[in-house]
Amino acid sequence: MNIEESLLYSFGGEERNYKKHEVVFKEEDHALYYFQIVEGKVKLNNYNENGKEFIHNILGKKQSFGEAMLFLHQNYPINAICLEDSRIIRLPKNNFFEMITENPGLSLEINACLSQEIFYKLKMMQSLASENPMQRLKGLLDYLKSYHDEDCHQCFHIAFTRQQIANLTGLRVETVIRTLKKMEKEGHITLKDRKILY
Template sequence: MNITESLLYSFGSETKIFKKGEMIFREGDQALYYFQIVEGKIKLNNYNEDGKEFIHNILGKNQSFGDSLIFLEKKYPMNASCLSPTELIRLPKNNFLELLEKNPDVSIEMNHCLSQRLYYKMVMIQNMASSNPSVRLKGLLNYLRSFHDEDCDPCFSVQLTRQQIANLVGLRVETVIRALKKMEKEGDIKIQDRKILY
């Protein structure tokens, strides 16, 4: 979801700057804001009882987060932290709801965005149930590519490390590396200068 900055500011949003590694919110914090990324990269994650990280998503410029929880009286079920220096626009929950009420077109776009996320979450859950690492990786790559307009094959460049990919699909990094090599050999992806093209 990407709402025009001028519209966000007209409803009382503010710009916040974060350093690399800084937390935007923690698991258990009350959901109070709509966030939109102006520059930078953030990750949404959890840690299990053994301290193993699970990454829910990695988001970049013009993407939003925290929006689905604005409609619920719930606490964040994950952390949000900066993978790079990040500039965000932050709009308080009540102001955001007022913005949607007064701008039905934005509200419809929000529904579309949330529906798309829900759809790909369901697809990802189905893929995660597979014991085949390639199925899990293809599910993730399709999800990531869905946020971009390129319609060529393969041209979408995956801007994630092998470790981040492993954390997103619940596999060991060695398994991801082997599966990616197999996928390259089968023509599903290209790897150029260590970048995955899908």
């Protein structure tokens, strides 16, 4: 979701600067804001009972997060942590709903954004249910490439580290590395200067 910055500011949005590794919000915090990234990257994650990280998503410039919990009046079920120095606009919950009320066209955009999130979760659940690591990786890569406008063969750069891919798919990093090499051998991806092209 990308709302015009000037509109966010006109309804009381404020820009905040976050350092790399700084927490925007943590699991069980009250949902109080709509967040939109101006610059930087944010990961949405949580940890299991053994302390293993699971990454739900990695978001970048012009992407938003936190809005779903505003509609549900629920605490955040995840953490939002900056992966690099970031500038983020945050809009208080009441102002967010006022903005939507006065700009009803935004409701359709928000519905489309939330529908995309549900679609992603369903596709990832389907991939994660597979015992086959290649199937898990292919599900993630297909999803990431679905945001890419051009229809190209092995030209889309996957801008995640092997560790981030492991945390997104629930695989061990060694398994990710081994499976990516196998996928390259079979012609599904290209590995070039540590970059993954899909």
